[in-house]
Amino acid sequence: MALLVMKFGGTSVADAERMREVADHVARTRRHGDDVVLVVSAMGKETDELLRIAEEVSAVRPGREMDMLITAGERKAMALVCMALNNIGIPAESFTGSQAGFLTDTNHMNAKIVEVRPDRVRASLESGLVPVVGGAQGVSTDRDVTFLGRGGSDTTAVALAHALGADACELYTDVPGVFSADPRVVPKARRMARISFDEMLEMNACGCPKPVMRSVEFARTWRVPLHVRSSFTWEQGTWVVEEDPTMEQAIVSAVVHDVSEAKVTIAGVPDTPGVAARVFRALADRGVNVDMIVQNVSEHGVTDISFTAPRADLEASVDVTRALADEIGATGITTDPTIARVSLVGAGMKSNPGVAATMFETLATAGVNIEMISTSAIRISCVVAESSVETAVQSLHTAFGLDARPE
Ligand code: ASP
Numbered sequence: 001m002a003l004l005v006m007k008f009g010g011t012s013v014a015d016a017e018r019m020r021e022v023a024d025h026v027a028r029t030r031r032h033g034d035d036v037v038l039v040v041s042a043m044g045k046e047t048d049e050l051l052r053i054a055e056e057v058s059a060v061r062p063g064r065e066m067d068m069l070i071t072a073g074e075r076k077a078m079a080l081v082c083m084a085l086n087n088i089g090i091p092a093e094s095f096t097g098s099q100a101g102f103l104t105d106t107n108h109m110n111a112k113i114v115e116v117r118p119d120r121v122r123a124s125l126e127s128g129l130v131p132v133v134g135g136a137q138g139v140s141t142d143r144d145v146t147f148l149g150r151g152g153s154d155t156t157a158v159a160l161a162h163a164l165g166a167d168a169c170e171l172y173t174d175v176p177g178v179f180s181a182d183p184r185v186v187p188k189a190r191r192m193a194r195i196s197f198d199e200m201l202e203m204n205a206c207g208c209p210k211p212v213m214r215s216v217e218f219a220r221t222w223r224v225p226l227h228v229r230s231s232f233t234w235e236q237g238t239w240v241v242e243e244d245p246t247m248e249q250a251i252v253s254a255v256v257h258d259v260s261e262a263k264v265t266i267a268g269v270p271d272t273p274g275v276a277a278r279v280f281r282a283l284a285d286r287g288v289n290v291d292m293i294v295q296n297v298s299e300h301g302v303t304d305i306s307f308t309a310p311r312a313d314l315e316a317s318v319d320v321t322r323a324l325a326d327e328i329g330a331t332g333i334t335t336d337p338t339i340a341r342v343s344l345v346g347a348g349m350k351s352n353p354g355v356a357a358t359m360f361e362t363l364a365t366a367g368v369n370i371e372m373i374s375t376s377a378i379r380i381s382c383v384v385a386e387s388s389v390e391t392a393v394q395s396l397h398t399a400f401g402l403d404a405r406p407e
C-alpha cells in the first residue's frame with residue numbers, strides 16, 4: 001500500500017466530465033489499496049481569465065487582493081472535485097492552502113513556502129477520506145492569503161508529498177510524459193520512461209517548461225519521486241527520480257530547444273580587468289537574467305563580449321550596454337533577436353568522450369552554423385540561427401539514436 005499525492009493541472013479538471021474521470025481514477029487507485037491526496041489547479045484557463053479581468057477592472061492591483069482573487073480558481077476546482085468524488089461514493093473534503101497548513105512568506109503573487117504543517121490533511125486521510133487541496137496557495141506570516149505563482153500547484157504537490165512522507169508525487173497533465181525532444185518539432189520523439197532530477201533540471205533550464213522547475217528542485221532536495229503522466233490516457237508516464245549509479249546512463253537523453261532568447265554583442269572592448277564585471281553588474285542591477293556569455297580571444301588588447309538573455313529583457317540589455325559603451329571604451333553594440341539554443345542533455349556525458357565532437361559534426365553536416373557554445377557536466381548547448389533550429393534538433397535527435405523505431 002502506497003500513499004500517493006496526485007496533482008491535476010488545469011486541463012485535467014477543465015470541466016465536469018474531466019472531474020468525473022479524475023474521480024474514477026481515484027476510485028481505481030483506492031481499490032488497488034493505495035491512499036490518495038489530491039492537489040488541484042484552477043479549471044482550464046481560469047487563472048489567465050482572472051488575471052485578465054483584474055487588468056480590465058483596475059490599473060491598481062494590490063498584491064493582497066490579486067492573491068485573494070487568483071486562489072479562488074483553485075478553491076472552485078477543489079470543491080467541485082470533492083463533489084465528483086462524493087458522487088461515486090468516495091468521501092472527500094477540500095482544504096484551502098491555509099487549511100492544509102501551507103505557511104508562506106508575504107511576497108504576494110509569488111510567495112515562498114516557509115513551512116508545511118499538514119495536520120488536517122493527515123487527519124482526513126486517517127479517517128478514510130480523500131483530502132483535496134487547492135494548489136499554489138498558502139497563508140502568509142501576516143495571515144493573508146498568498147499565491148505561490150504561476151505553475152505553483154506542482155510545488156504544492158511536491159511539498160505536500162514531502163510533508164506527508166508520500167511514496168510518490170504524480171503530476172497529471174495533458175501530455176503523456178517527458179519527451180526526448182519537442183514532439184511538435186520531432187515527430188519521432190520518444191516518451192522517456194525515466195530521467196534523473198539533474199537531467200530534468202537541465203532540460204527545464206534549456207526550454208522544457210514542464211514539470212515546473214521549482215517543483216523539480218524541491219523534489220530533488222527532498223528526494224520525492226515524481227511521475228509525470230496523462231489524465232487523458234492514464235497510462236504510465238515519465239518518472240523523474242534520483243540518478244541510479246548502478247544503471248547504465250544514456251549518453252544523451254534528450255535534445256531540448258528554446259527560441260525565447262536574444263543575443264547582444266559588445267564589440268571592441270578593451271581587454272582589461274574589471275570590464276566584464278561592470279557590464280554584468282549593470283545588467284544584474286537592471287534585473288536582466290543573463291544566460292550564456294562568451295568572450296572572444298583578444299586581439300591587440302581588444303575583444304568582443306556576447307551574451308544571451310530573454311527576449312523580453314532585450315530592450316533593457318541594450319539600454320544598459322549602450323550607456324556603458326563609452327565609459328568602457330567599446331566600439332559598438334549589436335543585437336540579434338532571432339537566435340535559438342539547442343541543447344543535448346544526458347547524465348552519461350560525464351563519462352563518455354566525443355559527445356561535443358559528434359554534436360558539432362552533426363550540425364556541420366546539416367549546414368547549421370554554431371554562434372556560441374556552453375557546457376555543463378551533463379549538457380552541451382549551441383546558439384544557432386532561429387531559422388535553422390528545427391533542422392538542428394531533428395538531425396541531433398537522429399544522430400544520437402533517439403528516434404523512436406517505427407511500430
Ligand atoms: N492555476 C495556477 C496557474 O495556472 C497554478 C497552477 O496551475 O499551478 O498558474
Ligand code: MG
Pocket residue numbers: 009010041042047151
Ligand atoms: Mg495551470
